[in-house]
Amino acid sequence: MFESLSDRLQNIFSGLRGKGRLTEDDINSAMREIRMALLEADVNFKVVKQFTADTKQRCLEAEVLESLTPAQNVVKIVLDELTKLLGENDAKLNTSSRIPNVIMLVGLQGSGKTTAAAKLAYLLKGKGHVPLLVAGDVYRPAAADQLETLGGEIGVKVFRGDGKDPVQIAKDGVRYAIDNLRDVVIVDTAGRLHVDEQMMDEAAAIKEAVKPEEILMVVDAMTGQDVVNVASAFAEKVEFDGVIMSKMDGDARGGGALSLKQVTGKPIKFISAGEKPDSLEEFHPDRMAKRILG
Ligand code: GDP
Numbered sequence: 001m002f003e004s005l006s007d008r009l010q011n012i013f014s015g016l017r018g019k020g021r022l023t024e025d026d027i028n029s030a031m032r033e034i035r036m037a038l039l040e041a042d043v044n045f046k047v048v049k050q051f052t053a054d055t056k057q058r059c060l061e062a063e064v065l066e067s068l069t070p071a072q073n074v075v076k077i078v079l080d081e082l083t084k085l086l087g088e089n090d091a092k093l094n095t096s097s098r099i100p101n102v103i104m105l106v107g108l109q110g111s112g113k114t115t116a117a118a119k120l121a122y123l124l125k126g127k128g129h130v131p132l133l134v135a136g137d138v139y140r141p142a143a144a145d146q147l148e149t150l151g152g153e154i155g156v157k158v159f160r161g162d163g164k165d166p167v168q169i170a171k172d173g174v175r176y177a178i179d180n181l182r183d184v185v186i187v188d189t190a191g192r193l194h195v196d197e198q199m200m201d202e203a204a205a206i207k208e209a210v211k212p213e214e215i216l217m218v219v220d221a222m223t224g225q226d227v228v229n230v231a232s233a234f235a236e237k238v239e240f241d242g243v244i245m246s247k248m249d250g251d252a253r254g255g256g257a258l259s260l261k262q263v264t265g266k267p268i269k270f271i272s273a274g275e276k277p278d279s280l281e282e283f284h285p286d287r288m289a290k291r292i293l294g
Helices: 003-017 024-040 045-059 070-085 113-126 141-154 166-179 197-210 226-237 255-264 285-293
Strands: 101-106 131-136 184-189 214-220 242-246 268-272 280-282
Touching (some): 045 255, 113 131, 113 214, 113 242, 113 280, 131 141, 131 166, 255 268
Parallel strands (some): 101 184
Antiparallel strands (some): 268 280
16 A cells, blocks of 8 residues: 555655755646645545644745755654644544443444454454454344454454344443453444445444444545545544544555545544554554655
8 A cells, every 4th residue: 555655755755855955936836736646545635734824834845945964854744744644643542441441443344444443453352352242233244254253363252132123232342341351342233335314323323222422433544535524424423533544555546545534534543454463453554654755
């Protein structure tokens, strides 16, 4: 992911370094190239416009142009602005003193939600928590089996509940956690192919019933900047707290990751880069920005 954007940016910067002193024209043409590189990486148009305007303004300041290492200063400014775009600070999970804390996962079918639930359980287990996974996706018959298999692999109990009512299953899951001393409940919910009314209503009803400390939307990095539309549509109906971006190991151009925070206001909290249980990581905007700049 980000490979082609990284290559483009590195070329632009090495062009600037080769020049020694920089003029306003040099900055203008570098900004034009950065703009093209971001658009080709599928970054949202408005985000690109704002990014290049802000970056250009900072680069044209006298102390940058007249410094001994202007190209290096330009790189530093782009790094700063990219970090800002990705969310600036690390976004932590919301927690409360209530036991158990409840985390609810929502997202389209195939986004990686069920595997993300297990990966998150694994990550929290590694931090000393005793999680419970709740299989609330009652429409895809294999979802509960899949979660159960994953739970078995990582040694985390999966609560399946009786019947077909996901709201009841979520409530019973929380009750089970209380009775069995689990301190975090991760509720997997149904995903559909498109954001639809029934899916939203159900997610809203589960939210109302178990009052999660944290609602995470799982989005597939391969969807490109369309993740912004999916996340915005979802946020209108079910206010969520942050995003797990999955499939960061694929060859996505990166537009989704770079557009999401700016357009939807929702931070990326975790990224997943693989199918294995240990492939979920906390998201650090500064590290990702450095990785993009190479
Ligand atoms: P759900 O329908 O949203 O619950 O999606 P699943 O959790 O079943 O994931 C759909 C497919 O994507 C499965 O084959 C997962 O193994 C795969 N997957 C999920 N996350 C990642 C990831 O970060 N990287 C890769 N390469 N595959 C993933």
